[in-house]
Amino acid sequence: MARTVASYRTNRVTGATSNIGRAIAEAFAAEGAHVAVSGRSPERGREVVEGIRARGGLADVLVNNAGIYPGDTTAATDExxxxxxxxxxxxxxxxxxxxxxxxxxxxxxxxxxxxxxxxxxxxxxxxxxxxxxxxxxxxxxxxxxxxxxxxxxxxxxxxxxxxxxxxxxxxxxxxxxxxxxxxxxxxxxxxxxxxxxxxxxxxxxxxxxxxxxxxxxxxxxxxxxx
Structure with missing residues (x-):
């Protein structure tokens, strides 16, 4: 049976301390979901969690690495x-x-x-x-x-x-x-x-x-x- 976002016990959003990840975490929380936030910055993570709680959601803080983007050419990329x-x-x-x-x-x-x-x-x-x-x-x-x-x-x-x-x-x-x-x-x-x-x-x-x-x-x- 299909369920709403809020009905899932935990919504884990990696890289959730900035930009797209943060917006997704906040949007899920606004739906009443329990969101597990992870990212590279503990300070930004705490800020996101405080914002989620202010919107009435729940949040845990997990530490993980977000996606990374080195904008180099192929020849300039080392192993x-x-x-x-x-x-x-x-x-x-x-x-x-x-x-x-x-x-x-x-x-x-x-x-x-x-x-x-x-x-x-x-x-x-x-x-x-x-x-x-x-x-x-x-x-x-x-x-x-x-x-x-x-x-x-x-x-x-x-x-x-x-x-x-x-x-x-x-x-x-x-x-x-x-x-x-x-x-x-x-x-x-x-x-x-x-x-x-x-x-x-x-x-x-x-x-x-x-x-x-x-x-x-x-x-x-x-x-x-x-």
């Missing part, structure tokens, strides 16, 4: 960096899922949401290492949906576009990457959080193994100026 990025972006979620998914099955069901990226499918000249890890997460999403879905655990992914928060009245260098898109602007962490709430809730009970693009149309359409 140590390669191993570090794959350890954080692929190995950690792989083994976390390996530990959590069977427990979800035993508990009667659950939901897993992975974060991909628009540059997993639209190549840019820097960040090949990072984009390959997000491509791996999209592949794992489909594989895990097939593996765990029949046992009551839905697995889906969100692929955000350029999501940054510019200072009031100021632009952001990343805005140029959203030119020529239907949205014509950068996205907000809250837009991605709304998608996560959808994928975790009753409304998506028949949704398995998808990658939901929340990217302003970056990978789907090009707007040609007249």
């Amino acid at each position: 140590k960096t390669f191993d570090e990025v794959y350890a954080v972006n692929v190995k950690a979620p792989f083994f976390l899922t390996a530990a959590v998914a069977p427990a979800m099955v035993d508990a009667g069901g659950g939901t897993i949401i992975n974060l991909g990226s628009w540059i997993a499918r639209l190549g840019i000249p820097v960040g090949a290492l990072y984009s390959s890890t997000k491509g791996a997460m999209e592949t794992l999403t489909r594989a895990w949906a097939a593996e765990f879905g029949p046992h009551g655990v839905r697995v889906n992914a969100i692929s955000p576009g350029v999501v940054q928060t510019a200072a009031p009245g100021e632009g952001h260098p990343a805005e140029v990457m959203m030119k020529g898109t239907p949205a014509g602007r950068m996205g907000t962490p809250e837009a991605v959080a709304d998608a996560a709430v959808y994928l975790a809730g009753d409304e998506s009970s028949f949704v398995h193994g998808i990658v939901l693009d929340v990217d302003g149309g970056r990978t789907a359409a090009a707007v040609i100026a007249g």
Whole structure:
């Protein structure tokens, strides 16, 4: 039977101390969910927890590593960096899922949401290492949906576009990457959080193994100026 976000005993959000992860944790808490927050900054973690509690939610603080993005070219990437990025972006979620998914099955069901990226499918000249890890997460999403879905655990992914928060009245260098898109602007962490709430809730009970693009149309359409 489908359940709302709030009905799950714990919603674990890794990398939840800033940007998209923080918005997802706060959105889940606003739905009345019990959220386990993890990230690299204890100070930011405490700030997120205080905000969640102020909204009437519950929170635990766990320490974990968020995804990392070295924006280097391929030739400038050394083996140590390669191993570090794959350890954080692929190995950690792989083994976390390996530990959590069977427990979800035993508990009667659950939901897993992975974060991909628009540059997993639209190549840019820097960040090949990072984009390959997000491509791996999209592949794992489909594989895990097939593996765990029949046992009551839905697995889906969100692929955000350029999501940054510019200072009031100021632009952001990343805005140029959203030119020529239907949205014509950068996205907000809250837009991605709304998608996560959808994928975790009753409304998506028949949704398995998808990658939901929340990217302003970056990978789907090009707007040609007249």
